[in-house]
Amino acid sequence: MKRTSSNASTAAHEGPLFSASSGHLKSRTVAGGYARITIEVDRLSTPEPGQFVLLRLREGPALPRAFSVLAAELGRLEFLLKLDGTLREALARAAIGTEVVVRGPYGTPYESRIGRDRRYVLAGGGSGIAPLLHFAAAHPELTEAVAFGVRGRAVRDLLPETALAVEEEDGETATDRLRKRWKRGLGILACGPEPMLRGIAERYAGEPGTYVSLETRIGCGFGACQGCSIETRSGMLRVCRDGPLFACSEVPWLR
Numbered sequence: 001m002k003r004t005s006s007n008a009s010t011a012a013h014e015g016p017l018f019s020a021s022s023g024h025l026k027s028r029t030v031a032g033g034y035a036r037i038t039i040e041v042d043r044l045s046t047p048e049p050g051q052f053v054l055l056r057l058r059e060g061p062a063l064p065r066a067f068s069v070l071a072a073e074l075g076r077l078e079f080l081l082k083l084d085g086t087l088r089e090a091l092a093r094a095a096i097g098t099e100v101v102v103r104g105p106y107g108t109p110y111e112s113r114i115g116r117d118r119r120y121v122l123a124g125g126g127s128g129i130a131p132l133l134h135f136a137a138a139h140p141e142l143t144e145a146v147a148f149g150v151r152g153r154a155v156r157d158l159l160p161e162t163a164l165a166v167e168e169e170d171g172e173t174a175t176d177r178l179r180k181r182w183k184r185g186l187g188i189l190a191c192g193p194e195p196m197l198r199g200i201a202e203r204y205a206g207e208p209g210t211y212v213s214l215e216t217r218i219g220c221g222f223g224a225c226q227g228c229s230i231e232t233r234s235g236m237l238r239v240c241r242d243g244p245l246f247a248c249s250e251v252p253w254l255r
């Protein structure tokens with residue numbers, strides 16, 4: 001079945017709604033409470049930065065979970081998982097070659113949600129770094145700087161391609177780095193744990209071009225079940241379809 005789109009921004013990610021693809025766990029590195037995994041998958045259109053897919057193990061809990069894509073090329077998806085929860089821990093333990101059911105891609109690409117009239121500082125904490133690295137690789141013209149932070153120096157081994165602030169080593173968080181790198185005229189794309197997003201909203205929500213990528217429990221993934229609806233200034237919107245990226249000014253409850 002094909003998605004019906006109601007506006008131009010959703011038209012950018014037309015794709016199958018229910019058809020799931022069969023993938024296989026191709027590689028995995030675990031360090032510092034995170035795992036970086038690669039899944040090889042056929043018959044899936046390549047996700048754009050900011051989009052997510054729903055994953056579940058073929059032999060395992062039935063309900064799929066949402067994961068942002070760290071890197072994507074035809075037939076190969078990479079993810080950064082925080083090892084805190086049933087599926088993420090199961091993926092970190094599964095044997096290479098284990099079958100993974102992949103559905104998507106879903107969500108509106110970040111690029112369709114933001115203004116192209118400015119460059120952005122990308123502020124990412126923990127697994128929230130994943131979609132921002134994907135964005136930075138695809139859109140160098142929109143990326144001014146990155147401000148990424150993690151707890152635990154071991155995570156550096158998982159993300160050798162980027163600089164990370166390690167709180168206990170550098171005495172700095174992603175938000176501290178953002179403060180150093182942001183100046184008037186730049187935008188912000190932020191993804192990370194809610195306390196980090198709240199801190200950013202507190203300080204920068206009034207600045208034009210500040211966006212936050214939100215996480216809720218996702219049900220269907222394409223907007224039908226409404227289970228991921230959130231309150232915004234424009235009414236109830238669905239994280240899975242209207243987001244996951246929202247202008248910070250649209251979600252005043254975050255402050």
Ligand SMILES: Cc1cc2nc3c(=O)[nH]c(=O)nc-3n(C[C@H](O)[C@H](O)[C@H](O)COP(=O)(O)OP(=O)(O)OC[C@H]3O[C@@H](n4cnc5c(N)ncnc54)[C@H](O)[C@@H]3O)c2cc1C
Binds near residue numbers: 052080215
């Ligand atoms: C758009 C989007 C993108 C996302 N991208 C990523 C990503 O790139 N990487 C990533 O790691 N996550 C990502 N997430 C978050 C991820 O989808 C959720 O955390 C999901 O619930 C993980 O599934 P799980 O089975 O591993 O964890 P779950 O078992 O669902 O657990 C999630 C959390 O709830 C707690 N929990 C579970 N059961 C209980 C209980 N009975 N009582 C109290 N607490 C409980 C767990 O300890 C854990 O902290 C994303 C979410 C969204 C919406």
